[in-house]
Amino acid sequence: MPITEVRKDPGTLTLTVIAEYPVPVRRVWDAYCDPRQLEKFWGPPEWPATFTRHDMTQGGRSDYRMTGPQGESSHGYWEFLLVEAPRRFEVIDGFAHPDGSPNVELPTTRMSVGFEPIGEGSRVTTVSTFNSLDELEELVRMGMEEGLRTAMAQIDAVVADLSSFAAGNAVQAQILGDTQVRTGRVIRGDLTDVWRAHHDPDIMKRWLLGPDGWTMPVCEVAVAVGERYRYEWENDAGNRFGFTGELLASSPPRRAVTTEILIGGEAPVTVNEMTLTPVDGGTLLVIVITYPSAEARDAILGTGMVDGMETSYSRLESLLPEITQTKSSGSLPTR
Structure with missing residues (x-):
């Protein structure tokens, strides 16, 4: 005891x-x-x-x-x-x-x-x-x-339990209730660098891509509360989709709350709350997603959302050392 x-x-x-x-x-x-x-x-x-x-x-x-x-x-x-x-x-x-x-x-x-x-x-x-x-x-x-x-x-x-919550582990998704899901992962990187990687279009286009084979031709970031963002992806086969939404709250470099809706589709609007917290080994990134119903929650989880997030976050981790090195210059070379 x-x-x-x-x-x-x-x-x-x-x-x-x-x-x-x-x-x-x-x-x-x-x-x-x-x-x-x-x-x-x-x-x-x-x-x-x-x-x-x-x-x-x-x-x-x-x-x-x-x-x-x-x-x-x-x-x-x-x-x-x-x-x-x-x-x-x-x-x-x-x-x-x-x-x-x-x-x-x-x-x-x-x-x-x-x-x-x-x-x-x-x-x-x-x-x-x-x-x-x-x-x-x-x-x-x-x-x-x-x-x-x-x-x-x-x-x-x-x-x-030192292993379950270690840096670099795959994204964990937990159902919090009928309309909420929480995803969490420790990103091996500095808090300010992880925040920047979520708000700098040049950086986002290099990691926020989901499975291999996709690019991000449109990345319009909302900076001030009330502004709208727009993200679009495409692959070599000509498939294209995207999301848009409004920035509801922002407390850099710790927290951002946005709405999200599929462009041109009938998917429901969700509210996404991202929180970044420094922990041993990096930055804990938590996103709480609120859906309009349990049916909408299950439908979106069934698309492979969590696997896509893990692929993107793994790509982000490999990019973070470069982001850290270029922090003082304020620019990141594109590739």
Whole structure:
């Protein structure tokens, strides 16, 4: 059991949980950065968590739900007040309605999570600060203390798994619900270079191609919120297709949200949220895709979308050293 101390202090309105793990600090930090890993320990086994957004940067936000054994759900959110990788982060932790809006009828807490090395391992100290003694007692009655104990205990198995989330692994796709899919991959490259590779037309034309044999003759990038983008591909056989959409939100170099629709087709409009997070070994790229229905979700997944993404990301990884070398000049030679 990694938990070494649990301390409830009515005088300071705090609940402190301290746990120790036999792995470096960076490994534990990355488990919090990656929603695929965070879901494996945040919340008790009977109420597993699903993160539909996880933007771990100062001013960012996470949205999650916990699903009970009978299918019931409880929604929550984190608002990131401070992120100092890999030492600590602080969030406002609150309850939410199913649409993600804060449930102001229930209390919030300020949660600070600190990471420090101890010998060859690490110590994680989680301090939850409450607004009043009544709220502290209410949340403890609701199971918060036991929930934190369970979460800390489950991290052991997650951080011991070094291979499942390693840099360079193929794209993983997870169904988050009837209308959402999350894809994730660690790209072996710097955060700013990966962002640039998604927004520089000359670079995009060299990697965002899917299977071999395709080119990208049209690459019009949206830079400001409200602008539209247009991407088109063609092959030697004369086949051609493309996508267009609007940039809904952008926080360079971390997050971009766009709509997407097939040009000239009857495919549904999707909303794609891309989040980039620095982790050991590179940059974690996560895309949450929201479809209008489960049928639309399954139809698009059935096109081989994930395999095409992996082919493109593998190509991007091979290109990133060149992007890094040419960063100072601001140009990338075309081929």
